[in-house]
Amino acid sequence: MHIQVINFNLEGIDRAQYEAVCNELAEAFAALPGLISKHWLADDENNTYGGVYIWESKDAYEGYLKSDLFAGVGANPALANIVSKDFDVIEGPTRVTRGL
DSSP, X not given: OEEEEEEXXXXXXXXXXXXXXXXXXXXXXXXXXXXXXXXXEEEGGGTEXXXXXXXXXXXXXXXXXXXHHHXXXXXXXXXXXXXXXXXXXXXXXXXXXTOO
């Protein structure tokens, strides 16, 4: 299992407009090979949005980084200051806390 966390700020659109785009894109994300789940994030007060992606493997995560979907999202001018970080999962305690 592999985790990816992406954060960014909205520029030139509001949350309602952003959510409309998210609703349109959700099926494309759901179809990504190796994606277990994506949790869509919003912090209106700090204009910070993003997602937590749970991948089956680091290979699946890396496949997403090479995809047209990733490139398209990254090129969207309404998303500013994009930061993407990935993490390995420490499996022992994660199993205890029902993460796997």
